[in-house]
Amino acid sequence: MFSRSTIPLLQSYCHMSNRRSHIPSLAVWVVALFITAALGARPATAVEVKTVISPGGIQALLVEDHSNPIIAMRIAFRGGSALDPDDMAGLANLVASTIDEGAGPYDSQAFQRRLEEFSIRLRFNASKDDFRGTLTTLSKNKEEAFRLLRLALTEPKFDREPVNRIRSQIQAGLRNESQDPDSIAGKLLFKKLFTSHPYGNPTNGTEETVSAITLPAMRKFVTQRFARDNLIVGVTGDISTIDLQSALDQIFGALPEKAKSWRIDRAQVDTDGAIHVEDVAVSQSSILFAQSGMERSHDDFFGAYVLNYILGGGTFVSRLYNEVREKRGLAYSAYSYLSTYDHAALIIGGAGTANESVSETIQVVRDQWRDVRDNGVSEEELRNAKTYLTGSYPLRFSSSAAIANMLVGIQLENLGADYFDRRNSYVEQVTLGDVNRIAKSLLDPDSLTFIVAGQPEGIPNVQ
Numbered sequence: 001m002f003s004r005s006t007i008p009l010l011q012s013y014c015h016m017s018n019r020r021s022h023i024p025s026l027a028v029w030v031v032a033l034f035i036t037a038a039l040g041a042r043p044a045t046a047v048e049v050k051t052v053i054s055p056g057g058i059q060a061l062l063v064e065d066h067s068n069p070i071i072a073m074r075i076a077f078r079g080g081s082a083l084d085p086d087d088m089a090g091l092a093n094l095v096a097s098t099i100d101e102g103a104g105p106y107d108s109q110a111f112q113r114r115l116e117e118f119s120i121r122l123r124f125n126a127s128k129d130d131f132r133g134t135l136t137t138l139s140k141n142k143e144e145a146f147r148l149l150r151l152a153l154t155e156p157k158f159d160r161e162p163v164n165r166i167r168s169q170i171q172a173g174l175r176n177e178s179q180d181p182d183s184i185a186g187k188l189l190f191k192k193l194f195t196s197h198p199y200g201n202p203t204n205g206t207e208e209t210v211s212a213i214t215l216p217a218m219r220k221f222v223t224q225r226f227a228r229d230n231l232i233v234g235v236t237g238d239i240s241t242i243d244l245q246s247a248l249d250q251i252f253g254a255l256p257e258k259a260k261s262w263r264i265d266r267a268q269v270d271t272d273g274a275i276h277v278e279d280v281a282v283s284q285s286s287i288l289f290a291q292s293g294m295e296r297s298h299d300d301f302f303g304a305y306v307l308n309y310i311l312g313g314g315t316f317v318s319r320l321y322n323e324v325r326e327k328r329g330l331a332y333s334a335y336s337y338l339s340t341y342d343h344a345a346l347i348i349g350g351a352g353t354a355n356e357s358v359s360e361t362i363q364v365v366r367d368q369w370r371d372v373r374d375n376g377v378s379e380e381e382l383r384n385a386k387t388y389l390t391g392s393y394p395l396r397f398s399s400s401a402a403i404a405n406m407l408v409g410i411q412l413e414n415l416g417a418d419y420f421d422r423r424n425s426y427v428e429q430v431t432l433g434d435v436n437r438i439a440k441s442l443l444d445p446d447s448l449t450f451i452v453a454g455q456p457e458g459i460p461n462v463q
Helices: 009-015 025-039 091-098 108-117 139-154 160-177 181-193 207-212 215-225 241-252 301-313 319-326 355-375 379-391 393-397 400-412 419-428 432-442
Strands: 050-053 059-064 070-078 121-126 130-138 231-237 275-279 284-292 331-341 344-354 449-454
Touching: 050 241, 059 241, 059 400, 070 139, 070 400, 091 121, 091 130, 091 160, 091 215, 108 139, 121 139, 130 139, 130 400, 139 241, 160 181, 160 207, 160 215, 181 275, 181 284, 181 344, 181 449, 231 241, 231 400, 284 355, 301 319, 301 331, 301 355, 301 379, 301 419, 301 432, 319 331, 319 344, 319 355, 331 355, 344 355, 355 432, 355 449, 379 393, 379 419, 379 432, 393 400, 393 419, 400 419
Parallel strands: 059 231, 275 449
Antiparallel strands: 050 059, 070 130, 070 231, 121 130, 284 344, 284 449, 331 344
């Protein structure tokens, strides 16, 4: 699984009525085609990706689609919350949450009212590696939509009242997360894995660090982080190449040429193979586990991608699901995925189970990790995985928004404008020998580090 994607819809659909059996390759392919047609998704090879460069030199990837009068624009600036100062962790997230709360001549209410009057959807969010924006508009309102996006990026107001209002909302959310075992486990996992790296800091910050964020720091963030040299743009919908060229300069032309450096040190993933328990008074523990993974740019990445599908990424047909849920009934689900960041790579997995079943669940996970490493996977597992991964790929092209997101993703990962045409061939080229070789070198059951948020029986806490 890619770090910036979700489990496709087909996976849930295929197994909703048949959770106890592996679906044959042909059935997976037929269902994939059926749902693709039902959703109106286009095959990846039918999507023509154009590289558009404005007169001012700003580049974007475009998929024209004039079947609906809608334009979806997705943007990203390289450099995310990992750049936040330690004492103001959550800075990028607070900026993302307030940058549309007034800009240019409009205060918060006027700006939001303008968006509503023109049916424009504008949102921003921050991750560890980048800062993103989403704009969706009717094509007839594109000029106003582009103007408001420009104002948000170049003239945000950050007035005290809306900033403090949003700050309070974020802090209330953090208080709720402090009682949620899944959130507790997730934050503790990254704290343990990245003890001396910014990735260990939560993107949303803490109540204390969010309180410490100042208005000058937020304004400085904008002037240092938003620039043309770290900008990524993906557009899909009812707009021509010529119109987009003009829009790129209109929206982004006033940004500084260069951003402050967004590069940080490569992370050392600190996996100790231990089980760390955070005491939470719940009857069912949340379990997360992780080990070092494989970089997105590695030649063996697609072999690892297929391997993970078989091990835990295939949800209802994966080894983990069958061994943990189907055979033993220990948890509703068990999963794993590849998580790639700019400066680290992980394999992350999880499960939720009753406190009395935590120890057995962890042992089953380790056993499956070791079995796949030592004994490999079967030809049938490989064939079914490849059939699903290639057959379901068109589902990712089911909407303009989804395609625009993917256009940004392939640029962030430097995959090339023709990646959509090439992607399935990478999966097809993976052999059984590749998967089993990668399993031997990549999977390390002894380094799997577990985080348990709950009150598991018979497991002492390891700090």
